[in-house]
Amino acid sequence: MxxxxxxxxxxxxxxxxxxxxxxxxxxxxxxxxxxxxxxxxxxxxxxxxxxxxxxxxxxxxxxxxxxxxxxxxxxxxxxxxxxxxxxxxxxxxxxxxxxxxxxxxxxxxxxxxxxxxxxxxxxxxxxxxxxxxxxxxxxxxxxxxxxxxxxxxxTHDSDHVAQNPIVTQYPCHSAQDIESYCEELNLSISQLVMMNEMAWRNEEETRSEALTIWSEIKKCIFRGISKRGILPGGLGVHRRAADMVKKLMPGQTFLTVEDLIKAIRLGSHDFNTVNKWVSTFALAVNEENADFGRIITAPTNGASGVIPAVLMYAYCFTPHFGEEEIIKFILTAGEIGTLYKKGATISAAMGGCQAEIGVSSSMAAGGLTEAFGGSRAQVLQAAEIAMEHHLGMTCDPIGGLVQIPCIERNCMGAIKAITASNIAMGLDIPTALVSLDNVIKTMWETALDMNTKYKETSEGGLANISVNISEC
CATH class of the missing domain: 3.30.1330.90 (D-3-phosphoglycerate dehydrogenase; domain 3)
Structure with a gap:
């Protein structure tokens, strides 16, 4: 493969x-x-x-x-x-x-x-x-x-799942592959991923690409918190990220994203405030996404707010979280995403929203755990926990727009990712009964069993609701 x-x-x-x-x-x-x-x-x-x-x-x-x-x-x-x-x-x-x-x-x-x-x-x-x-x-x-x-x-002629398919030195097509190679080579997951990425580019270029992703995440969040108004499409959905920032930082204005980050770091770190910021980050990205904006696809656009929200949370609210941790996060999260791409699906039209928000939450949970210094087993267990609690989630966008319930689901996916990481890092891992490979297999089986009307057709679930004014 x-x-x-x-x-x-x-x-x-x-x-x-x-x-x-x-x-x-x-x-x-x-x-x-x-x-x-x-x-x-x-x-x-x-x-x-x-x-x-x-x-x-x-x-x-x-x-x-x-x-x-x-x-x-x-x-x-x-x-x-x-x-x-x-x-x-x-x-x-x-x-x-x-x-x-x-x-x-x-x-x-x-x-x-x-x-x-x-x-x-x-x-x-x-x-x-x-x-x-x-x-x-x-x-x-x-x-x-x-x-x-x-x-x-x-196409029918080429069913490659990658644009530039390569057989890497240590091919990882399952979580078990990752564990085995890491054990054999005595590497962390991000170190193993870095070695495999050298099949496409050298280490310096890989690090640079990861930091470019981070730069684009910051830009997207800042654009999202800087705009107000109603999103296109006719549902009347209002942008909320800017108003949330105004309430969290009354009377303050920010000329750059670095100004925003500095103010957040100097502000309150109580649970309620942090929770609101995580939601704000996710809303900012997905409001940009809904408006034909440039975002980070991770692994899809409908779920593009989860990884940015979790990564920005870690950068703003946890100590000693810098470029090295960002690179570890992105490499690990991306590798977890490849497991779903190869072993199940990241298409809502095939698997419902579990294939989008569920996968992104799983990716973010694993990436966060790696960046926080979790063990290999803890990283994979965090990814499993996050997906476990998205299984069966339908894709039912009202009006076929990536707005209701899509935007808010990114907030939930981000919070679940952080929770999954916290649980995994406090677990006695050998007692875990469900592996990441098993949950990916289960997710795919669930996708196959799911009624077509819940797979991004706007024919079932919330999509059946007639919305005259915005619920968001």
Whole structure:
């Protein structure tokens, strides 16, 4: 089995959904590359996109159509001005034209060329899409892609779970693999992960990448606590992070994220205050995510607030938590995420919200325990505990938007991760009855048993509620 870099699990992304926004965006780009490699791009007359299954049923709320337009326009979600996305999409729709290559602009009729097929699903995965390019000679080129969670995209021809698949020196496809190699080599989990990451880059580059993730986390939180207003989508959901900061720090303003961190560290550390800050961090990120903002996908966008909230909690409220601990956290959390990717799923369309919030909470719990100096057994047990208490969680977004209940669930996932770490570090580990491997297996079995209407279709659970005003 191929190995996955931790930086494919924890990476810079764009909201509101890794599977419904980032994945289709990448798929559209891949289709253009496919046409260019076959020297057909200049012959294209039109491109029609068909969205199936979950992509159709919740695609509008997740901005899937907008993402496809951006991908077909050769935009890069890592560099695009996120505030300009909706205007760029509107310009394409209103003009009826889309530029798919430097010197190639074609007609685009939104009604005809963006098809939401609510009644059909492709067999391979619920998040299926089909691109059909009509050529000037009357022939066509068709290609199907599947967005399998976390921004990962596959085809029928290539079911790689990683973008850059590599067999590492010490391949870890289970928690048992991790334990065995760590025992054999006398390494901590983060040390083992660092060794394996050298299959992609050297140690200095790995450390730099982890700190870049941390920098992006801080930027995202600061953007989130600096904005007020109503999130797009029609539910009337108000941003709350900025108001929570105002109540926690009355009369104070912050020009930079470092100013904010300094003030938090000098403020109250009582339980209630810390709890509120953890929720504030998570809200800040997921409010950015809901507004097409740039976030950290970890392992998905719907769960993008959990790891930032836990990491910022540790940085602000625990002693001696610096860059070394941050790197240990990210490497360990990312490796735990790969176990779920390979052994179960990180796609809510396949497994419900346990595959998103549950996995992110498990990742954060393990990462936090490693950073706090926990033993290998404690790290894996913390990850197990966090997932154990997310099993069966449904994905039921109201209106197909990543807002209710998604935003608040990130707050809960972060708190559960911290609690799981605290429990694991106080446990007599040999008495633990459930292993991380067993809980991953159970999570996948639960996903297979779960009714489809609870898997990101907006057909069950809270999604059945008619919301006239925001509940959030």
């Amino acid at each position: 191929e190995s996955i870099s931790v930086f494919e699990i924890i990476k810079v992304g764009i909201g509101p959904s890794s599977s419904h926004t980032m994945g289709p965006w990448r798929a559209a780009s891949f289709f253009l590359e496919y046409l260019k490699k076959r020297e057909k791009i200049t012959e294209v007359v039109s491109i029609t996109t068909y969205l199936f299954g979950s992509l159709a049923k919740t695609g509008w709320g997740h901005g899937t159509d907008v993402a496809v337009l951006m991908g077909l326009s050769q935009e890069d979600y890592l560099t695009i001005d996120t505030t300009a996305i909706r205007q760029k999409a509107d310009n394409i729709i209103q003009s009826g034209r889309i530029t798919i290559d430097k010197h190639k602009t074609i007609d685009f009729n939104y009604k005809d060329h963006m098809v939401f097929d609510f009644d059909q699903s492709l067999d391979f995965h619920p998040n299926g899409m089909r691109f059909v390019a009509e050529l000037s000679d009357g022939t066509s080129i068709t290609r199907e892609y599947f967005s399998v969670g976390g921004g990962f995209v596959v």
